[in-house]
Amino acid sequence: MALIMKISGEDRQNQKPQFSHFSHRHPLELSQLHQEDNAVCSGCELDILGSAYVCTKPNCTFLLHDLCFDLPRRIRHRAHPKHPLGLSSSPPYDDREFTCDACGHSGHAFTYHCGTCKFDLHVECASLPEVENRRDHEHPLVLLCGSPEGGAAAGVFVCYVCRGLIGKGCWMYACLTCNCGAHLECAGIPLH
Ligand SMILES: [Zn+2]
Ligand SMILES: [Zn+2]
Ligand SMILES: [Zn+2]
Ligand SMILES: [Zn+2]
Ligand SMILES: [Zn+2]
Ligand SMILES: [Zn+2]
Known part of the structure; x- marks a missing residue:
């Protein structure tokens, strides 16, 4: 559900449309960001490349991925x-x-x-995907959120990428066929 609210723009020439977002008090506009901008999203704290909602105030560094702009409340x-x-x-x-x-x-x-x-x-x-297909494992991996429910998955998992243990209650991508798993970061999920 998008929370886009167009507050001005469109009709006025040479001015981009402006948007408001509940998390920020200044209006935002859509811009293209490049590698050299070294921009970090004010919502998810990950890097941004490409289109982003950027604060229109010159001294404010607030910006959001378009996905982060559209997150449901x-x-x-x-x-x-x-x-x-x-x-x-x-x-x-x-x-x-x-x-x-x-x-x-x-x-x-x-x-x-x-x-x-x-x-x-x-x-x-x-918003992690429920199922991950990885090139380094023959079976699809399923996301386990916290303590694995039932069956063979009840034990301790060893991460097949780094060989470390996966703590009880940790989220992981698991193969229930081989009874192995991967830490989120070992599965290539971008984390902090
Ligand atoms: Zn973001
Ligand atoms: Zn701002
Ligand atoms: Zn609760
Ligand atoms: Zn690992
Ligand atoms: Zn497997
Ligand atoms: Zn997290």
Whole structure:
């Protein structure tokens, strides 16, 4: 569900349309970013190349991927079936930092947050694909969110990429045929 609201532009010549986003008080406009811009998304904290929503104020460095601009304000995630998760534009904690319940790394920008349980997900961790097909493994890998349910998957997994153990409760991509898995970062998921 897009939260795009066109607030001005279009009819005026030489002026790009401007957009507003709940997470930022200045208007944004669409721009093309290049490698040399070294731009980092203010939502997911990952690099941005290509089209992005950029703040129109000269001294403000706020910018968003178009995907991050369009993130739904509220989601349901199977890793946290009890409550919906709300998109928060900054970590709602005193130290302005959250720890992601998916990857275990910290975050300082957008979080899908449950206030009741203090449960947080990076926006990119919240949208990990359910199934990954990888060139280095013959079977498709499925995303396990937290403790693996049932069957052979109940034990401890060894990461087939780095050979390290995958901790209990960690998210991973697992092959339920071979009973092996891969850490999110070993599966090539861009993390912090
Ligand atoms: Zn982003
Ligand atoms: Zn700004
Ligand atoms: Zn994460
Ligand atoms: Zn909750
Ligand atoms: Zn690994
Ligand atoms: Zn396999």
